[in-house]
Ligand SMILES: Nc1ncnc2c1ncn2[C@@H]1O[C@H](COP(=O)(O)OP(=O)(O)OP(=O)(O)O)[C@@H](O)[C@H]1O
């Protein structure tokens with residue numbers, strides 16, 4: 463079996479095995495993660511966001527494959543910059559793009575990965591067959607990977623990610639390129655892994671998929687956290703989202719919005735003529751501060767009421783936010 467230190471096992475099974483604090487990653491002029499903060503619970507977690515949102519960047523940074531310019535990521539209490547080798551002992555990774563050695567067959571590849579993780583050749587071969595059975599790859603496992611369909615490759619990618627029985631699993635767009643039946647089967651496998659007391663982080667831009675298999679959802683757009691919460695609460699709109707209508711001078715409204723951004727998440731802003739704006743806000747723990755800041759800035763609050771959102775709407779709003787920012 464893989465060599466995993468007791469300490470890392472204990473840490474990875476804590477309540478929040480993955481913690482990102484104000485992580486920024488840039489590629490030249492492109493800011494892929496922009497002060498991204500998230501606390502991932504020990505559940506099946508969907509990392510949901512449109513193309514280019516920063517999902518893959520976050521996964522790679524968590525694995526230590528990319529170095530953030532600022533901020534930190536703790537994986538089971540281990541720092542992604544300096545302890546990535548220890549992290550990888552107990553973490554599985556299914557990359558978005560092809561990562562397979564096409565001149566091997568699936569048995570060779572998966573048992574090779576098992577040996578790298580520290581198993582004896584004999585154990586590795588047995589475990590390789592077990593995980594290939596689990597992902598539903600039949601006799602094709604003896605054919606060279608270069609002859610596989612996309613769906614078969616996705617299954618092998620999943621198999622190599624779980625061969626060393628990790629506690630934390632990153633699946634980057636696991637259903638990508640699969641037909642409807644293949645997608646169903648992949649989602650079913652992910653659900654089964656999640657039930658086995660693992661933390662599974664699944665990135666996707668398909669809301670319905672994430673909603674079906676994940677207990678917790680983190681929505682990311684433009685490298686920033688948009689919303690995070692239990693799937694059920696997000697769907698039911700129970701987690702403190704309010705609509706706030708304010709009236710005042712344009713500059714005062716501007717200054718008010720900036721000060722609001724310090725104390726809560728301003729999810730959306732709509733100007734309603736020159737003197738009025740409607741804001742969608744969440745996470746305002748101190749409700750009185752909303753009114754205090756308004757009075758300090760000479761702003762009148764016209765209404766402040768809870769807003770029920772469905773997840774579809776939240777996700778669409780995050781797309782709208784992206785086009786507004788123009789990057
Ligand atoms: N190696 C790289 N060099 C330059 N830019 C990059 C690189 N990797 C990612 N980016 C940019 O960083 C941003 C975030 O990319 P990322 O791949 O993390 O997004 P994503 O959410 O995974 O998107 P998708 O759904 O398309 O996979 C994008 O603007 C992307 O073009």
Ligand SMILES: [Mg+2]
Pocket residue numbers: 517518519558634
């Ligand atoms: Mg990606």
